Amino acid sequence: xxxxxxxxxxxxxxxxxxxxxxxxxxxxxxxxxxxxxxxxxxxxxxxxxxxxxxxxxxxxxxxxxxxxxxxxxxxxxxxxxxxxxxxxxxxxxxxxxxxxxxxxxxxxxxxxxxxxxxxxxxxxxxxxxxxxxxxxxxxxxxxxxxxxxxxxxxxxxxxxxxxxxxxxxxxxxxxxxxxxxxxxxxxxxxxxxxxxxxxxxxxxxxxxxxxxxxxxxxxxxxxxxxxxxxxxxxxxxxxxxxxxxxxxxxxxxxxxxxxxxxxxxxxxxxxxxxxxxxxxxxxxxxxxxxxxxxxxxxxxxxxxxxxxxxxxxxxxxxxxxxxxxxxxxxxxxxxxxxxxxxxxxxxxxxxxxxxxxxxxxxxxxxxxxxxxxxxxxxxxxxxxxxxxxxxxxxxxxxxxxxxxxxxxxxxxxxxxxxxxxxxxxxxxxxxxxxxxxxxxxxxxxxxxxxxxxxxxxxxxxxxxxxxxxxxxx
Numbered sequence: 001x002x003x004x005x006x007x008x009x010x011x012x013x014x015x016x017x018x019x020x021x022x023x024x025x026x027x028x029x030x031x032x033x034x035x036x037x038x039x040x041x042x043x044x045x046x047x048x049x050x051x052x053x054x055x056x057x058x059x060x061x062x063x064x065x066x067x068x069x070x071x072x073x074x075x076x077x078x079x080x081x082x083x084x085x086x087x088x089x090x091x092x093x094x095x096x097x098x099x100x101x102x103x104x105x106x107x108x109x110x111x112x113x114x115x116x117x118x119x120x121x122x123x124x125x126x127x128x129x130x131x132x133x134x135x136x137x138x139x140x141x142x143x144x145x146x147x148x149x150x151x152x153x154x155x156x157x158x159x160x161x162x163x164x165x166x167x168x169x170x171x172x173x174x175x176x177x178x179x180x181x182x183x184x185x186x187x188x189x190x191x192x193x194x195x196x197x198x199x200x201x202x203x204x205x206x207x208x209x210x211x212x213x214x215x216x217x218x219x220x221x222x223x224x225x226x227x228x229x230x231x232x233x234x235x236x237x238x239x240x241x242x243x244x245x246x247x248x249x250x251x252x253x254x255x256x257x258x259x260x261x262x263x264x265x266x267x268x269x270x271x272x273x274x275x276x277x278x279x280x281x282x283x284x285x286x287x288x289x290x291x292x293x294x295x296x297x298x299x300x301x302x303x304x305x306x307x308x309x310x311x312x313x314x315x316x317x318x319x320x321x322x323x324x325x326x327x328x329x330x331x332x333x334x335x336x337x338x339x340x341x342x343x344x345x346x347x348x349x350x351x352x353x354x355x356x357x358x359x360x361x362x363x364x365x366x367x368x369x370x371x372x373x374x375x376x377x378x379x380x381x382x383x384x385x386x387x388x389x390x391x392x393x394x395x396x397x398x399x400x401x402x403x404x405x406x407x408x409x410x411x412x413x414x415x416x417x418x419x420x421x422x423x424x425x426x427x428x429x430x431x432x433x434x435x436x437x438x439x440x441x442x443x444x445x446x447x448x449x450x451x452x453x454x455x456x457x458x459x460x461x462x463x464x465x466x467x468x469x470x471x472x473x
Contacts (some may be wrong), residue, residue: 001274003307012037017177021079031082035064050148051166055129084176102135103145103339115208131166135341153470157390161191168195178219186414191427193387193439201247204421205246208239213419225457229256256453264299269380274412275307276314278389287430287438308376316365322351347404373420423449
């Protein structure tokens with residue numbers, strides 16, 4: 001399999017959400033036209049990309065026709081009305097089963113939309129499909145015992161990352177402008193980096209989610225900062241079902257759009273060593289260092305940081321998650337356990353001999369990571385770093401190490417900001433010699449989600465022009 005790129009003018013499926021909304025308002029396009037273009041594009045690409053699940057063209061067209069009628073009456077629900085979107089499979093949508101990427105789950109229809117899905121539907125977005133993920137969301141790949149293998153549109157032999165695998169691939173491939181995924185250790189930012197798109201992992205609780213969990217966040221996955229900001233206007237609305245959600249706050253998300261002068265005087269920490277896991281590959285380090293020089297040229301004050309994570313922190317979190325998964329798997333019937341991806345099963349079963357003290361000490365590393373991250377970032381307005389130390393692995397590989405006893409060696413830059421509850425984005429900052437995208441992580445202080453969007457937007461304007469998006473042959 002191979003991909004090619006084209007420099008032709010954007011097709012309807014490649015338009016941004018802002019461009020689509022403006023065209024609806026000016027009556028230059030209709031939601032039905034755009035939905036038809038996106039559906040046709042997905043149908044052409046899916047045999048190779050395999051990013052979708054519950055792809056329902058007729059249901060999407062029905063939503064588009066309803067949106068078209070609202071626009072014609074002058075009763076549009078907002079700027080997302082009629083704009084195509086996808087939702088990660090583990091975000092519940094009413095009436096649909098939620099396998100969480102694994103064949104081990106008995107499929108039962110969800111009784112209600114989870115908060116992110118509810119907000120998109122209330123805003124009138126056209127849900128064209130759900131997107132795929134690996135077993136239990138515990139892999140940075142598209143490998144799943146339930147879904148077909150998702151691939152990276154920049155190079156179909158490579159993984160799109162995970163666990164928001166299908167969402168990252170869909171955004172890069174032009175399956176419409178709006179996509180939403182989830183992240184507990186890097187599951188938004190890793191596929192965003194490896195697929196060359198933008199994402200924001202918000203402060204914990206900024207986007208309500210159900211069920212909530214320590215470090216778990218939902219976030220937008222788009223081709224631009226602007227479209228992510230547009231989604232934040234909707235996704236950040238309150239929902240009482242999330243017991244960990246932040247108090248409602250009137251944030252002017254439209255104020256994300258700043259000039260590069262916004263960077264002048266900002267104190268930027270440059271983190272090039274995670275302190276644990278895989279060493280950063282030279283091409284990635286060079287791309288991030290070049291990004292730092294661009295920040296300096298724009299007037300920011302950049303200072304290299306010492307690593308604040310440790311291998312003990314990363315291993316402790318890994319071992320707690322192993323025990324959690326082992327407990328979950330013990331609750332399955334024998335025939336269900338046999339269907340779990342062997343890599344995940346071996347990873348979880350390795351916790352069988354852990355003592356109570358060992359698990360407690362592992363759990364304590366979550367808080368140790370939180371404290372270390374907050375202290376290390378305190379002197380800076382923002383911290384920039386690689387998203388991942390490595391380029392995307394082979395599509396068939398469950399993880400970069402392909403070792404269930406070393407499964408998280410690539411999340412040393414991303415996971416601390418889940419535990420510290422700080423917002424962190426991934427924005428493209430360059431390409432490898434083979435043409436694969438490289439992501440820059442921009443992390444801010446807790447609650448400063450808008451600030452991270454602003455810095456991301458400023459960087460979006462000073463980086464070198466992005467290469468054309470991949471076009472699947």
